[in-house]
Each structure stands twice: as C-alpha cells, then as structure tokens.
Amino acid sequence: MNYRTRIVSSLADIGQAGWDGLAAAQQEANPFLSYAFLHALHESGSACADTGWQPHYLTVWQGEELAAALPLYQKFHSYGEYVFDWAWAEAYQRHGVDYYPKLLSAIPFTPVRGSRLMARDEQARSALLAALQALQQEGEFSSTHVLYPPPEQAEALADAGFLLRSGVQFHWHNEGYASFDEFAATLDRKKRKNILAERRKVAEQGVTFEQLRGSEIGEEHWRFFNRCYRHTYSDHYSTPYLNLDFFRRIGQAMPQHLLLTIARREGKPIASSLTVYDRDTLYGRYWGALEHVPCLHFETAYYQPLEFCIAEKITWFEGGAQGEHKMARGFLPQKTWSAHWLAHPGFYDAVEHFLQREGGGIDDYLSELNERNPFRDPPR
DSSP states (O other), rough: OOEEEEEEEEEGGGGGHHHHHHTTTSSTOOOGHHHHHHHHHHHTSSSSSSGGGEEEEEEEEEETEEEEEEOOOOSSSSSOSSSHHHHHHHEEEEEETTSHHHEEEEEETTOOOOOOOOEEHHHHHHHHHHHHHHHHHHSSEEEEEEESHHHHHHHHHHHHTOOOOOOEEEEOOOOOSSSHHHHHHHBBBHHHHHHHHHHHHHHHTTTTEEEGGGGGGHHHHHHHHHHHHHHHHHTTTTSSSSSSSHHHHHHOOGGGGGEEEEEEEEEEEEEEEEEEEOOEEEEEEEEEESSOTHHHHHHHIHHHHHHHHHTTTTEEEEEOOOOOOGGGTOEEEEEEEEEEESSSSSHHHHHHHHHHHHHHHHHHHHHHHHHOBBBBSOOO
C-alpha cells in the first residue's frame, strides 16, 4: 500500500468527520476517543504544550483518507497519567540522562481502556506501528509509553519490542438487576448492611439528588460543578487538570454522553459528580463537594450512577483508577495493561527486570482480591 505518515499537532487539521469515522470503527471505541473530547482538552488549554501535553498525533494516510492514527503527546512531566513512572524518571536523573521529553499515547487525565493503534484494517495498523518505531529511532525522545490499550494491541506492541506492565482497576457489572435493592441483595450480608447504612446517613441529612443529562445541563450547572471540582482539588492541596472552558465545550459538543448528578440539602446544591457514558459503559470521572456530609461521596459518585446504570440497562460501570474500597460496593478487579519502550539499553534492561517482579506481585494481588469477592454467590 502507498501510505503517507504525518505528525499532527491539532485535530482540526484532520477534521471531525475523518477522526470520528476512524475512532468509531474501532472494536474498543469510547467517548474519550472522540474528536469532541480530545479537541476540548486541547482547545481549552487543559492538555496542550503550555501544560506539558504537546499533541504529536501520529497519523497514516492513503491518499486523502485517514487510514490509521495514534493519539500521541510529547510529555515534559508525568502528571495526569495514572500509570506511574516517576521512579524511572528519577533513575534517569540520578545517572545524568534526560527522561523528558518522552512520547505518551493516552487520553489525558483519563485512565480508561480503549483503542490506541486505531486503524481501518490490520495492514494500516501495521503501517502505524512501523511509523511509531521509525519515530522512536529518530532519537528525540527517551521513551514511548502506551497506556490502557486493549489486550490484543498490548500484545502487538510487545511483539514490536515494548515491555508490558499490568495494573488493576475495579469495574461493576450489571447482571440485569431490576433495582438497586436487587443488586444489594446479591452482596454478602456485611457489605449490603454497610451500603444501606451509608445511603441512610446521607438521606437522614436531608440530601436529595437530581440527575441531568447533557442538554439539560445549563451554564449555571457547569459553573457549580466547576466550583465543586476545584474545591475538592484544593482540599487535597492539588491543582485541577481541567477548567470551566473544557466542561462547557464537552457540554456543547457531546451532550449525549454526559450525566451530571447534583446533591442538594434544603434546596441548596452542595456536591456533584460528572460521569460519561455510552450504550454499554458508564465511566466515573469527576466529583466535588462544597460541604462535608458523611458518605456523600459514595452516594453521589457511586450509588446514584449505579442506579442510572440499572435504569438504563448499561452493562458496565468503570470507577476510574485504583480504589480497593470499591470492592465493598460490588466493583470487581480487572487487569489493565500499558506498554513501554525505552531507548537507553541499560534502562530498558533494568525496567524489564523490574516489570517482571512487579507483574508477579500484581498477579498475587489479583488472586488475593478475588478471594475477597463481596458477593454471596460470586459471578462466574
């Protein structure tokens, strides 16, 4: 095939129709791969060169048609990735070797599995992978990291010389429940009792909830949610990655994928969570509160979205990164993958040995978690 490779610094150079057409054709597509979400990150200034996320999208073309693409960034730090390589960066620094800039393929600030080597067919995917290898050999970057690819793409990257790293997330599966109570009844007695007690504590404080879908979310709602989001980051002495402009942009560009849950006490809004969903999966993303109410976080960010999943017959609820506490609420462990290539032979070998040891620990951890299954009759 006569392919042409091109680095793209703005998705506007590709166009929404071309990008979304390719993304939608992937087996593991999701709203975070959409033009609307990614372009909002870039244009709002949330993920751009000034914040250490310089778009460097690798694309493969056949004529004027986009045949394959890899969401790719030049990174100048390791914030907002959820697969932690700070120790690797520190080791480079101790030996007087630059770790940054590096190449990162991921959805910024979004630990969600999805296609990374996006292609219209396997031939175009092979061309994309070859283009990535050629880019790596140019020597401008210390390393390349591909986060949360599906297993088959992780294996393709391993065949191309990448080192695989495993991790753990916690996902909830809808077994066709007719109600939240029916779901709760499947948990062991202690877990069920704790969940009902948490929900009761919130209700006894006079807290009520409103769920707004995309087009119902107005300017005042976005302003309130942004206040909650920023306030919670401030409480943790951290800086938020996203801004009001980003939330407005996705509200306008992809409303069909957004659910905003607002908690009120005596009519006053006090907390909110924003989740993203498609036909099969709801993704827990952002949360914040202006007042403290015991167990409010669990109700707003977990139990209310779970009720939405049950009502809408959504199969999966992905609760985000880490969080062993989610198991007590019916979320079960799932293995995730990332792939890593390092240009320096010595560091490549050192990381390979580290990942072999770490991988054994992850497998042991998964076995331990599965022994603590929260259900009375564990799902098969």
